[in-house]
Amino acid sequence: MNILVFTKRVPATQEEELRLISDGKDVDFSKLPFKVNDWDNYAVEEAVKIVEKGGGAVTAVSIGSAESDEVLRRAIAMGAKDGFLVEVDQALHDPFARSALIRNFIQKEGTPFDVIFTGVQSEDDQFASVGGILAALLKLPYVSMVIGIDSVEKDHMIVRRELEGGLQERVRVATPCVVSIQSGINEPRYVSIMGIRKASKVERKSFKGTDYDAGKDAHIELVQWTYPPKKGGAQMLTGELGDVCAKLMEILKEKGVYQ
Amino acid sequence: MSYALIVAEVRRGIFEERNLDSIGICAQLGKETAMLLPEGQYSFNEKMVDSIVKVKAGEEVFLNPLNMAAIIGKIAETRGKPDFIVFTHSSSGTEAAAYTAGIFGFPVITDVSGYDKERGVFRKSYYSDKLFGEFKTIGESAAVLTVRSGSFKEFAAEKSAAPNEVSVEDVPVSDSRTFVEYVEEEKTDIDITKADFLLSVGRGVGNKDEIPAYEELAGIMKAVISGSRPVIDKMWLPKARQVGTSGKTVKPKVYLAMGISGAFQHIAGMKDADCIIAINKDAEAPIFQYAHFGVVADMHKVRDALKGILKG
Numbered sequence: 001m002n003i004l005v006f007t008k009r010v011p012a013t014q015e016e017e018l019r020l021i022s023d024g025k026d027v028d029f030s031k032l033p034f035k036v037n038d039w040d041n042y043a044v045e046e047a048v049k050i051v052e053k054g055g056g057a058v059t060a061v062s063i064g065s066a067e068s069d070e071v072l073r074r075a076i077a078m079g080a081k082d083g084f085l086v087e088v089d090q091a092l093h094d095p096f097a098r099s100a101l102i103r104n105f106i107q108k109e110g111t112p113f114d115v116i117f118t119g120v121q122s123e124d125d126q127f128a129s130v131g132g133i134l135a136a137l138l139k140l141p142y143v144s145m146v147i148g149i150d151s152v153e154k155d156h157m158i159v160r161r162e163l164e165g166g167l168q169e170r171v172r173v174a175t176p177c178v179v180s181i182q183s184g185i186n187e188p189r190y191v192s193i194m195g196i197r198k199a200s201k202v203e204r205k206s207f208k209g210t211d212y213d214a215g216k217d218a219h220i221e222l223v224q225w226t227y228p229p230k231k232g233g234a235q236m237l238t239g240e241l242g243d244v245c246a247k248l249m250e251i252l253k254e255k256g257v258y259q
Numbered sequence: 260m261s262y263a264l265i266v267a268e269v270r271r272g273i274f275e276e277r278n279l280d281s282i283g284i285c286a287q288l289g290k291e292t293a294m295l296l297p298e299g300q301y302s303f304n305e306k307m308v309d310s311i312v313k314v315k316a317g318e319e320v321f322l323n324p325l326n327m328a329a330i331i332g333k334i335a336e337t338r339g340k341p342d343f344i345v346f347t348h349s350s351s352g353t354e355a356a357a358y359t360a361g362i363f364g365f366p367v368i369t370d371v372s373g374y375d376k377e378r379g380v381f382r383k384s385y386y387s388d389k390l391f392g393e394f395k396t397i398g399e400s401a402a403v404l405t406v407r408s409g410s411f412k413e414f415a416a417e418k419s420a421a422p423n424e425v426s427v428e429d430v431p432v433s434d435s436r437t438f439v440e441y442v443e444e445e446k447t448d449i450d451i452t453k454a455d456f457l458l459s460v461g462r463g464v465g466n467k468d469e470i471p472a473y474e475e476l477a478g479i480m481k482a483v484i485s486g487s488r489p490v491i492d493k494m495w496l497p498k499a500r501q502v503g504t505s506g507k508t509v510k511p512k513v514y515l516a517m518g519i520s521g522a523f524q525h526i527a528g529m530k531d532a533d534c535i536i537a538i539n540k541d542a543e544a545p546i547f548q549y550a551h552f553g554v555v556a557d558m559h560k561v562r563d564a565l566k567g568i569l570k571g
Contacts, residue, residue: 013386013387015520015540016541017541017543018386018389018390093392096360123387124386126383126385127369127370127383128369128370129357129367129369132324132353132358133358135358136358136359136360136362141435142358142436143354143436144350144353144357145350162505163351163505164270164505165504165505165506166444166498166499166501166506166507167442168441168443169438169439169440170441170442171436171438172436173435174434174435174436177436180354183489184493184494187494219360219364219396219397219398219400220367220395220396221394221397222394223378225385226382226391226392226393228388228390228545229373233553234537234547234548234549234550234552235551236552236555237554238555241556241564244556244564245561245565245568246568248536248565249565251534251536251552252480252513255512255533256512257455257456257481
């Protein structure tokens with residue numbers, strides 16, 4: 001089975017302060033480290049696991065700046081055979097524009113695949129829409145929130161979708177299809193610096209987004225960024241750690257959960 | 260006719276409460292509403308919508324995105340194209356929304372938690388609620404939205420008249436994606452929804468080797484240990500201990516959140532706790548907006564200091 005898997009380089013924003021610049025038209029990423037999107041890491045692992053077991057090849061594709069080569073090297077270190085970079089000058093905020101670019105790329109290059117994997121969403125914009133729009137544009141069946149792949153057959157797969165409250169739904173989906181992978185589906189393998197260095201020797205192909213009408217199919221536009229609306233907010237306990245912890249214990253006693 | 264089409268989410272015969280947010284945003288948008296429902300009887304105030312469109316299909320057919328896009332196509336043929344198609348921001352709602360947008364070439368904005376009437380812009384979360392993006396649609400075509408639970412329900416109100424009801428028959432059913440069965444989570448001894456005191460750990464725990472020390476602290480404090488999604492995904496704690504929309508919804512007397520930044524899906528699972536205490540080294544963590552008490556500190560240091568007090 002040949003699997004195309006999409007992987008995105010995103011800013012690591014956990015525990016980082018995000019600053020708006022240019023009157024909310026931009027976010028200052030200059031001091032932030034970057035990483036692979038968590039969901040894509042699970043998708044790459046799942047794709048590699050499937051070809052390790054049943055044969056075929058994984059091709060990792062990234063849409064982004066030249067630096068996105070990082071996440072392609074990482075995917076190759078995990079077991080992908082090829083890495084394709086579709087370079088775009090600026091972020092495509094609209095998931096429709098991204099899906100249209102991917103469709104144009106796949107159709108123009110005639111990239112062969114049996115299944116396309118994406119992560120359910122990306123950590124930065126959380127749209128959770130690229131896989132679904134892409135499936136529709138390619139006229140393929142779609143399944144999202146996939147938390148388990150029970151079997152991979154010649155013309156179909158049996159997968160489990162994560163619903164709410166611990167419930168899952170088992171679904172049969174014909175291939176070719178687009179599948180969006182949920183985090184927690186597997187244990188992504190550890191990638192060493194040596195492994196990434198070795199992967200650097202595998203040639204990655206680079207394409208120009210402008211050759212595939214990047215950004216032409218936008219249906220929404222970003223007006224501006226804002227900070228989150230402030231709610232009540234917590235009463236902050238400050239001071240020496242020992243005093244803060246003593247105060248915490250008082251609260252627990254007051255609430256009757258610790259005697 | 261100008262109207263908004265609401266695709267209701269029903270699961271195992273239950274009308275999900277988050278559908279009220281879909282109704283609420285339509286009130287904000289000033290649109291007449293038609294609500295799509297699969298066959299069956301549902302318990303909700305039907306007067307909150309202008310019309311009900313009953314689809315002759317079970318929920319497992321109805322919630323399938325391939326079928327839903329076909330159903331919407333059929334409705335547009337008879338009623339005309341809607342101005343908005345509104346889904347819940349849920350596993351099935353988001354799946355069907357994106358696919359529908361792709362099929363019809365409509366703009367899509369997901370996880371909408373705010374709407375500015377004057378400016379006509381929709382607000383959605385970025386970076387786990389650390390920022391919000393304001394978007395507007397380009398052109399005149401219908402827009403597909405998924406709505407964040409809890410964001411708009413206050414605007415859902417009764418209409419003066421009871422809704423008219425129509426039905427859609429001959430639903431096109433896809434054979435390229437089909438429902439097999441529901442799969443229940445394995446039953447375990449522990450039920451975190453029954454605990455009075457939960458000590459919950461999140462991504463900030465950093466490393467699997469740190470977990471036993473939190474289990475020990477929970478043991479001394481007589482708390483039950485639970486976790487947020489990143490900890491469960493990494494299998495550092497079992498799935499039965501997960502707090503959040505895809506895990507359990509909890510209402511303990513005290514919820515002590517350590518190293519949890521407060522992604523919306525987590526907040527939805529614990530916001531009704533009597534007392535929420537958040538410990539996080541990031542002063543900007545969204546969880547501090549929902550907590551009653553907050554401490555900006557290294558969670559491991561707090562853990563060790565608490566242990567010191569309790570053992571001393």
